[in-house]
Amino acid sequence: MKGKKILALLIALLVAVSMTACGSSGGTSEKKEGTSKESAASFDDMVKKAKGTTVTFYGWGGDDLLNSWLDDYFAPRMQKKYGIKMKRVPMNIEDILSQLSGEKQSGKKKSDIDMIWINGENFKTARENGFLYGPFLDKLPNYGKYYNAKDRENNYDFSYPIKGYEAPYGKAQVVFEVDRAKVKSVPTDTKAFAEFVKKNPGKVTYPAPPDFTGSVFVRNVIYDICGYKQFQNMKADKETVRKAVEPAMKYLKSLNPYLWNKGKTFPESSQKADKMFADGETIFRVTYDAYDISKYIENGTFPKTADSFQFKKGTIGNTNYMAIAKNSGNVAGAMVAINEMMSPEVQLNRYEKLHTVPVTDNSKLSKAQKDAFAKVDLGKGTIPQAQLLSKRLPEMPSALVPIIEEIWEEEVAGK
Incomplete structure (x- = not known):
């Protein structure tokens, strides 16, 4: 959490210096x-x-x-169809934002960055600091043909207005996982989950926020105990949020004595928590990737008896997006690539190969396209897509997320 605060402060300071040095040319007006x-x-x-x-x-x-799919399928497709070379640059989003901030502060005319994989509070930060090009979404033919412009997730990212500055890339939704050989019945709400944890002391944990997956687990617990509607328009005031989430924080604190390492520490990342589940050290896993369980069963990482489930009230889902750097040296190429990524053909291939929930609007697809999506075998341990999406809950406003993570650190982790 401290790292996020330092990054946000650094970005604010650099942008302030840049705006002072460049005068009105550093403005971010949408016009x-x-x-x-x-x-x-x-x-x-x-x-x-x-x-x-x-x-x-x-x-x-x-x-x-995903890296292999981008390199072996999408990049060759772009080269063959458009004569465009795709260069994938792996970098954590915090470092991407830092680089964009540094480029802006130095007055660099052409950014090294064209397309960006982004969402949530990182999009909000990038947007408010003038790091992104746009609006561009309504200029993409595939968006008009195959997407619902009224869909909330095409207009709001963690309740923050998109206004055409990013395009949908893929959908994520939280699911929980267990090994059915070790767990006979799964908890369907937080009350039952507490009993589940107590019956399996030391065998349950979750990644420590601000890890993306650990953070959403905490928010899902908040939703199950406190509801979700009150948070959608809540003021980003720490004491207001603290009061609203108090019952959930007390609940999470009460679980600590029964968690892995007695709740004294938590896995520092979802990758660490996933390995613990794969090794049998824990019997519970939470993931944003609703269908990744099948690939892990197939490659032998998870046992064949691994299975997914949701709480009765539902689980949080969001969309991740593609944006374009404000000073991209190849805006035209980025827009062509994003438009192609949004095509039904590419989304179908991602669905088949990666089991990523597609972002196309099914009602806008042809019968042949609908049939092709319907025929995709999602593999073992997965929840059918219609059932999964029927329990999809909206994300919290991005401004509340770091506040909740701070409160968790103070009241649950005790740091």
Whole structure:
């Protein structure tokens, strides 16, 4: 959490210096950002302009299967179809934001970054500091053809207005997992989960926030105990939030004596927690990737008896997005690549190969396209897509997330 605060402060200071040095040219008005040559050009013109260029795609590189898919499927497709070379640059989003901030402060005219994998509070930070190009979403043909412009997740990212500054990339939704050979019945709410933890002392844990997965587990517990509607328009005031989440924090604190290492420490990352589950050290796993269990069963990482479940009231889901750096040297190429990533063909291939929940609107697909998506075998241990999405809960506003993480550190972890 301290690292996030330092990064946010650094970004604010650098942007302030940049705006002082550059005067009005450093402004972030949407009118100025939306009147570039790329915005005014037709999509066909962008395709022609992008031919023979390279597009850099910056984002978290910790998913080996996704990395392989981008390198072995999407990059060759872009080269063959458009003559565009895709260069994947693995980098944590905090470092991406820091780089964008440094480039802006130095007055660099062309960023090394074109496309960015982003969402949540990181999008809010990037947007408010003028790091992103746009609006561009409504200029992408595939968005108009295959997406519902009224869908909340195409308009709000963690309740923060998108306003065309990012395009949907993939959907995520929380599921819980156990080994059915060791667990006969799964908890369907937080009350039952407490009993589950007590019956299996030392065998349950979750990653420590601000790890992305650990943080959403805490928010899901809050929703189950406190409801979710009150948070959607809640003021980002720490004491207001503290009062609202108090019952959930007391609940989480009460679990500590029965958790792995008696709740004195928590796994520092979801990768560490996943390994503990795979090794049998723990019997419970939480993940944002609703269908990754099947690939882990298939490659032998998880036992064949691993299975997914949700709470009765539902689990949190969100969309992750693609954005473009404000000073990208290849806006046209980035827009062509993003448009292609949003195509039904590419989304279907991701669904088949990576089991990523597609972002296309099923009602806008042809019968043949619908049938192709319906035929995808999601593999063992997964929840059917219709059932999964029927229990999809909205994310909290991004401004509340770091506040909740701070409160968890103070009241649950006791740091």
